[in-house]
Amino acid sequence: MYKICSRCLMDTSAIDIKFDINGNCNFCTDFLETSNSIKNNNKHKNLNKFIDKVKNHGKNLEYDCIVGISGGVDSAWALKKAVESGLRPLVVHFDNGWNTNMSQNNIYKLLKKLNVNLVTYVVDWMEYKDVMKSFFKSNVVDIELIYDNALMKINYSLAKKFKVKYILAGTNRATEGMRMPNNWNWFKYDKKNIHSIQKKYGNKKIKSLPTIGTFDYIYYSKFKKIKWINFLDYFDYNKNLAMDELSLFSNFTKYKLKHSESIFTRFYQCHILPKKFKIDKRKVHLSNLVITNQMTREEGLNILKNEPYFSFDDYIRDKNYFLKKMDFSEEYFNKYLNEHPVNHDKYSSEKKIWEILEFLYNKIFKKKK
Numbered sequence: 001m002y003k004i005c006s007r008c009l010m011d012t013s014a015i016d017i018k019f020d021i022n023g024n025c026n027f028c029t030d031f032l033e034t035s036n037s038i039k040n041n042n043k044h045k046n047l048n049k050f051i052d053k054v055k056n057h058g059k060n061l062e063y064d065c066i067v068g069i070s071g072g073v074d075s076a077w078a079l080k081k082a083v084e085s086g087l088r089p090l091v092v093h094f095d096n097g098w099n100t101n102m103s104q105n106n107i108y109k110l111l112k113k114l115n116v117n118l119v120t121y122v123v124d125w126m127e128y129k130d131v132m133k134s135f136f137k138s139n140v141v142d143i144e145l146i147y148d149n150a151l152m153k154i155n156y157s158l159a160k161k162f163k164v165k166y167i168l169a170g171t172n173r174a175t176e177g178m179r180m181p182n183n184w185n186w187f188k189y190d191k192k193n194i195h196s197i198q199k200k201y202g203n204k205k206i207k208s209l210p211t212i213g214t215f216d217y218i219y220y221s222k223f224k225k226i227k228w229i230n231f232l233d234y235f236d237y238n239k240n241l242a243m244d245e246l247s248l249f250s251n252f253t254k255y256k257l258k259h260s261e262s263i264f265t266r267f268y269q270c271h272i273l274p275k276k277f278k279i280d281k282r283k284v285h286l287s288n289l290v291i292t293n294q295m296t297r298e299e300g301l302n303i304l305k306n307e308p309y310f311s312f313d314d315y316i317r318d319k320n321y322f323l324k325k326m327d328f329s330e331e332y333f334n335k336y337l338n339e340h341p342v343n344h345d346k347y348s349s350e351k352k353i354w355e356i357l358e359f360l361y362n363k364i365f366k367k368k369k
Contacts, residue, residue, distance in 0.1 A: 008287035009300045013278060014181030027284070028291050031178045047234040051085045054166050063090040063117075065166040066159050067231075068151065069110075070094075071103025071261035074170030076110055076252065077242040078231045082168055083114045089168065091118045092158055094151045096262075097125045097325075103261035106252050113250040121154050124208040129326065131194070131209060134201035136326075139342040141277050142186035143268060146209070149188060153210035155228075156220040165226055172232035175239050178288045184279050186344045187351040189217050196348035214350045214357065238294055256310055267318045270308035276337045282308060 002011035006023030018026040058064025067082050067089040069075045082089050091111060111118055128146070135143045155167050186193065191213030198206055220226045246252035260266050273279040286303060289295040309315040323333060345351065 005287075007297070008178075008290050009283045009297065009304060010181075010287050011283065013280070013283070015183045016181055027178055027181075028287060031173075031288070031291055035173055035177065043234055043236065047085070050229075050234060051087065054087055057165050058088065061163055063088050063162050063164055065089045065168050066092055066155055066162075066164050067168045068092045068094075068155050068170070069107060069118075070170075071099060071107050072170065073239055073243050073246065073252075073255070074172060074175065074232065076106065076170070076246055077237070078168055078170040079110065079116070080114065080246065080249065081235060082231065083116060087168075089116060090158065090162060090164070091116050092155055093118060093120045094147070094154050095120055095122045096128055096147050096150070096264075097123065098262045098264040100261060100263055102253050102255070106246075106250075106261075109250045110246070110252060119158060121210070123150070127204050127206065127208055130202050130204040131198050131206065132326065134198045136336055137201040138197045138347065139336075139339050140186070140197065140344045140347075141184065141273075141279070141341060142344065143272070144265065145186050145188065145190065145344075146194060147262075147265075149191065149194060149212055150210045152188065152228075153212035153216070156212065156216075156226060157210065159226045160220065160224055167226065167228045168231035169228060170232060171230045172237050173230065174232065174237040174292050174294070175288055176285065178284050178291070180284060184273075184277075184281065184284075187349070187354060189214055189354060190344070190350050191216065192348050192350045193344055200347065214354045218357075239289075240294070263318060263321055267322050271315065271319070272337070274308065276339075277341055280304070280308065 002013050003019070004011040005017075005019065005025035005028060008025065008028040010017060010025045010027045014027070016026075020029065054064050065082065065087050067075070067079045069079055069091050070093070079089065079091060093107065107118075131146055132143065135146065159165070159167055189212055191211040194211055195206060198204075221228070243252070243254050247254060255261070269281050273281060282304060286295065286300040290297050290300050307315075309318075322328070323330060328336075
């Protein structure tokens with residue numbers, strides 16, 4: 001039985017959770033402390049300053065910013081707001097072979113309405129599938145590291161190509177600002193980890209899959225001065241209201257579940273993580289909504305009483321699609337679910353290098369201050 005926070009929905013399934021004398025956990029406490037500066041800022045004034053800065057830098061360029069779009073609500077609303085603010089974005093989409101028809105339709109309808117240019121990076125599916133299979137064989141938790149890492153590399157590469165200094169992302173504190181527990185995912189700039197796992201278990205060399213590591217990030221962010229911006233933090237973002245707005249604007253179809261733009265992400269978060277790793281990411285996602293007053297704690301607790309999938313038919317449909325697309329038998333997949341999880345750092349990793357460089361950077365930065 002897990003001990004649960006008295007203020008949010010986080011519990012002891014997170015190995016690094018701590019509770020104060022009031023029963024409040026470090027996840028929501030840290031989130032509230034770091035959110036104070038955002039709450040106290042004049043968002044409208046700061047947004048105008050930021051928009052002017054982006055426009056001034058990009059006035060002689062074909063585009064003044066990059067906006068990545070997945071087909072989900074956050075990135076779609078970020079794109080709409082960027083265009084409404086007078087920016088000229090190049091829209092970037094990474095197709096890893098797992099898009100739902102609904103997400104593809106949502107992207108198409110929104111882009112047509114906004115009249116913006118799109119670049120879609122379509123990965124070599126056979127190579128991508130082979131890397132995914134390697135991650136399953138490795139038994140590490142963060143299978144989505146493959147997608148997240150590639151997505152960042154694609155956006156940074158295109159920003160460099162078009163001399164753009166700003167990448168506007170749909171990431172935001174309002175719905176996903178609470179820190180993810182240490183055992184629930186992995187360091188996202190770990191190119192070395194991806195290549196190490198693929199080298200050990202894969203049948204193909206990584207050729208078309210973009211990857212980004214620590215020193216690549218330093219190159220793009222410090223030398224090329226490209227900034228990754230949580231654009232939605234400039235707004236009073238409410239996911240449900242944003243979905244309603246998109247629905248009215250471009251007939252955007254509403255999703256039942258978070259990350260329903262990707263069949264794999266949905267199946268991974270709703271089935272693989274809970275069954276194999278005893279991780280329910282709804283706890284952190286819903287906690288974020290509770291702490292930002294977009295949902296009551298009681299509402300969140302009631303949601304967690306139910307299975308992640310709304311219906312058994314949805315689960316069966318996703319599972320069958322996943323097994324067929326990955327060439328997995330049900331016996332093989334069940335065997336995988338019952339195997340013991342393995343830490344990412346069993347394989348080569350850049351995480352310690354990142355931590356050392358981050359420590360040194362903060363120490364120097366604080367001294368200068």
